[in-house]
Amino acid sequence: MKPILVFQTDFTYKEGAVCAMYGVVKSVDRELEIIDGTHEIPQYDTWSASYRLYQSMKFWPEGTIFVSVVDPGVGTPRKASVAKTADGYYVVTPDNGSLTHLHQWVGITEIREIDERINRLKGKNTEGVSVFHGRDLFSYCAARLASGIITYEQVGPAYPLDEIVLFPLAEPVMEDGKVKGVFEIGDPNFGNLWTNIPLAMFFEAGFNYGDYLNLTVRHEGKVVFKEKLLFQKSFGFAKKGEAMIYNNELMRVSLAVNQGSFSKTYHLDFGPDWEVEFEK
Amino acid sequence: MKPILVFQTDFTYKEGAVCAMYGVVKSVDRELEIIDGTHEIPQYDTWSASYRLYQSMKFWPEGTIFVSVVDPGVGTPRKASVAKTADGYYVVTPDNGSLTHLHQWVGITEIREIDERINRLKGKNTEGVSVFHGRDLFSYCAARLASGIITYEQVGPAYPLDEIVLFPLAEPVMEDGKVKGVFEIGDPNFGNLWTNIPLAMFFEAGFNYGDYLNLTVRHEGKVVFKEKLLFQKSFGFAKKGEAMIYNNELMRVSLAVNQGSFSKTYHLDFGPDWEVEFEK
């Protein structure tokens, strides 16, 4: 069977962009299967694009091709690429930071720049367009790869892995009975905030489900939140409306309000300048 | 052909949760067909989850498997279940009220609790996760059932139908020339409000298309709306911006503003404490 194409963009469904991309895929090969990853990545947010790729990829069949188009630099000299991961997936994406988490946490074993002379859509009055590589380059090239019209090698020339554009990734630490990290991403729907601290580090530090832990959050160095909170397996162990610490779907320590939004309630957000510190 | 999987959740597409669930399905069986019912059920709103299942199920081919994940109690002892309806559909869902309308209006003939030892995803660092049964339990179990890897009996042990968690459902009444009921659900997009009164009861009461009827709405016993409104077949019979009574897609009496939002215009909502009364 031909690999599935999973798409993620910051286009939303508010206008016809996604529809045009999917038409291109189906015009290359009617048999290809297209799945919406999400089209609601925050606008221009290549960090979130990177995290979302990491978050769900491993649950897909090996060989699945991800097309990620969060592309503020479209039509400028940033590279349009297809990466191959250590666990056997492909990612078609602008090389603009969107590959950070996969490269650091899973491994990218090869990356190729899309050769526009071969793998760009022709006709339909698209040749003069510079603003929609999602349609003219990424979807078209991904469809050709999925269909077997081109091999991975025919995407275009490989380039060194150390040229991949990366964001810095903060590392969590454990010292003096404290566990320190950052909020590295959020769940914009439920308002949870996810740290970069693995559950295992909590256990190592002697923190266990049922404990109450002191959490201090600093934004740009300044304390913006300080409370003692329950650490439990899931939301329902806290009272409705109560903040709590839990183990998220990727086995990382996270913060929630049971049936509420932790992020909105306490005006907190994620990024390298949002530091967290847990202690008993 | 293998049954279709129709999903509804309150996850939205704002992050990678839906994508992870669908990956699990495709990893169980590439051939399975997945359709979005909706991922925009209001957060934690198991009542709406219940109503939406009822609203669209009968239009699907018999045997279709619905996966409904509005699950504020995830990771707590609420049951994770697969129900079988009297008209031949399956529903994979937490047993938390989400089966109310199907059980009362269509009939559930059998319900089984998912056996986590057999029908929970293994590996991929998910064993310690308690907050994402949508991915680890419901999608995985539904995919195995759809694929034929397990029979319905192999989902897990059956339990008595009278243990199904139910919301109370209000019954409409006709007396003294009045028809009384409640707003039982809304259309959050167009702002229409749907009562629990069947069109047939209107006809029985002698109300006909073209009539002007007095509508009184009470919230917690207090009159919050009282107007004489046109009762017609569709929106376009009222002037633009005008409120009217119509027969909705499920043959129930409903309220709309032609090309406007009835709910927003008059600050009305739905639920058991929103009573309506119609008379000539």
Next chain:
Amino acid sequence: MKPILVFQTDFTYKEGAVCAMYGVVKSVDRELEIIDGTHEIPQYDTWSASYRLYQSMKFWPEGTIFVSVVDPGVGTPRKASVAKTADGYYVVTPDNGSLTHLHQWVGITEIREIDERINRLKGKNTEGVSVFHGRDLFSYCAARLASGIITYEQVGPAYPLDEIVLFPLAEPVMEDGKVKGVFEIGDPNFGNLWTNIPLAMFFEAGFNYGDYLNLTVRHEGKVVFKEKLLFQKSFGFAKKGEAMIYNNELMRVSLAVNQGSFSKTYHLDFGPDWEVEFEK
């Protein structure tokens, strides 16, 4: 292979309407492939419906069937139709202006009114419903056509092409070194505004990439924006937050703010009363 069905509506996914429509399709023929064009057309906005059909159609395989349900007049005597385009696509839609751009810019070669006696869903308690032709008429008829159960001729009687309901379309003009047009549509996600001026007319007027051009915007005749802006191939050539003129995905002159919203920043919108004028 059977043609794909591409859907666009103003229903959103907030309730069960889309799910019911897709169930109808699958109940007609399990093999049919359904793709979301978009369900986020602005409410009742048949102009946007018309533009979005035009925007993405040509990227789909010939024979693809588009189902467009932006239908404020549902249940009133407006025609329910299936049009055939000069380039070989079908459009199932209320004839309410939604065919404007296709008819004027691509060509409609035949149009038929759906015969409700043959091509309307029967049973499931739908016969008395007048408010959901998306489910009962358009989806059902489109599925039958896609499946080969009916031929195009069996949709219903053809009617004269000059009866198709059309919006007037403004024509761009070049005079005295000026190029004049209107904002004819926007991108509601990124906030770009698209004029009706083809890129070719800019080149004819002697405007080239890299030029700074004076743009005057008039709303209802009054100047509401007047600035000198860079004209370039893509957003990234302007500074972040800077307004600029670019060539959009349909080869028409458009306005953007690099990584911002042109429409929101300057409180501008689209429509026949939003005139633009460019000069050196």
